[in-house]
Amino acid sequence: MTKAKDVETVITAHDRERERLDPRGDMAAAADGSSRPASESARSSEPATIAPVRLGPITVPTPVVLSPMAGVTNWPFRVLCEEYGPDGLYVAEMITARALVARNPKALRLCRFAPSEKIRSLQLYGVNPAIVEQAARIVVDEDMADHVDLNFGCPVPKVTRRGGGSALPWKTDLFRGIIQRVVRVCSEADIPVTAKIRVGIDHEHETFMEAGRIAQEEGCAAVTLHARTTAEYYGGHSDWSRIGELVEALDIPVFGNGDIWGADDALEMVRETGCAGVAIGRGCQGRPWLFSDIKHAFAGDDTRVNPTLGEVSRVIERHAELLAEFYDGDERMAVHDLRKHVAWYLKGFPVGGSTRKAFMECESLDDVRREIGRLEPAMTFPERVKDKPRGRVRFAKKVHLPYGWLESRQTTHEQRETLFGDDPMDASY
Ligand SMILES: Cc1cc2nc3c(=O)[nH]c(=O)nc-3n(C[C@H](O)[C@H](O)[C@H](O)COP(=O)(O)O)c2cc1C
Helix, strand or coil: CCCCCCHHHHHHHHHHHHHHHCCCCCCCECCCCCECCCCCCCCCCCCCCCCCEEECCEEECCCEEECCCCCCCCHHHHHHHHHHCCCCEEEEEEEEHHHHHCCCHHHHHHCCCCCCCCCCEEEEECCCHHHHHHHHHHHHHCCCCCEEEEEECCCCHHHHCCCCHHHHHHCHHHHHHHHHHHHHHHHCCCCCEEEEEEEEEECCEECHHHHHHHHHHCCCCEEEEEEEECCCCCCCCCCHHHHHHHHHHCCCCEEEECCCCCHHHHHHHHHHHCCCEEEECHHHCCCCCHHHHHHHHHCCCCCCCCCCHHHHHHHHHHHHHHHHHHCCCCHHHHHHHHHHHHHHHCCCCCCCHHHHHHHHCCCCHHHHHHHHHCCCCCCCCCHHHCCCCCCCCCCCCCCCCCCCHHHCCCCCHHHHHHHHCCCCCCCCC
């Protein structure tokens, strides 16, 4: 895949869009060039005020982000989302810094973009500042992205038990070190860096406020807050009041994240928190048209996409074809990847277990097309799943952390030794 459009071209188009979206010209532009809605005017019963968000040289005309999702937000899915809502930010799933540095072919595949993608947005994950810096260096030297997000929000045990993802901001030296190094490298190419965080490890060990301040001090262009702790995992409801607290505390834009299932939720989050934009994860699984709904809602238009099963089928077929391209023509890998998406696309439609099973057994694009041909195209979109929770919803059974992690806010020499002391990739250690 080749480089996306020149960023300058995108900005010119975005500036026109900014005028269109902000006809009254009262966008709250901060002195540093960042933009976020004036929090007071965006609160409570007031209508939501949405302005384009600037991330360094990039402008996101409709400040809605496809939140990175491992195994989901590869370029075929991003392309579908961007086609529905062409002015947002569509982030690739997390790339393990070490895998990129080692030039792991799977990691390199995840770094590809489709030519149609306007802003090439990558997310890096790592624990060792030196390795994440090396990964950023590759991104910059090889012109791999226009925007880099850093993952400090992952709650998955295999990540947090190594001190990564949402466990990492607890260690402020590592957190600051990673951001400082990545911002320094990316600034050479004028690539904006953002950080994605959670509220903390649990409510006794909250980190978001300090993490947000550090991110701002070290030059991040924005932060995204998923307002749950690691312990909350995906259970309960994201506590949007914490997003409002962070908006109050920071000057850089804050993207609010967690439990946006429909366009009204997006408006509500902006109203309640004053956030500069929203990030959507599970809500768009099997519903890439959610980006169209939110774009319309942010423009004050109540047009919503309500596809029939026939229309959903065409999206499934196109998704399958794009995945085949993503896997360099390997249809088997494509349709295996498609399986989870099909389960999401068909959620709520009364199509029966045997149909779902038949999709799960497909091995080629022709198999997928055959099963699509058996669906009832006139079936309307099921009301009971529209704008309702989907995907993961459970709490963590237990938070897994490295030994002694919570004892202090800085890593000890021993901890650094255990975490990455023997990494042959880490020349600086
Ligand atoms: C399947 C799945 C994979 C995810 N992978 C990532 C990831 O790679 N990087 C990341 O920062 N967050 C990841 N997340 C978290 C989402 O980006 C998002 O923060 C979270 O789902 C909350 O938003 P939502 O309520 O809109 O789903 C993932 C979430 C899910 C459900």
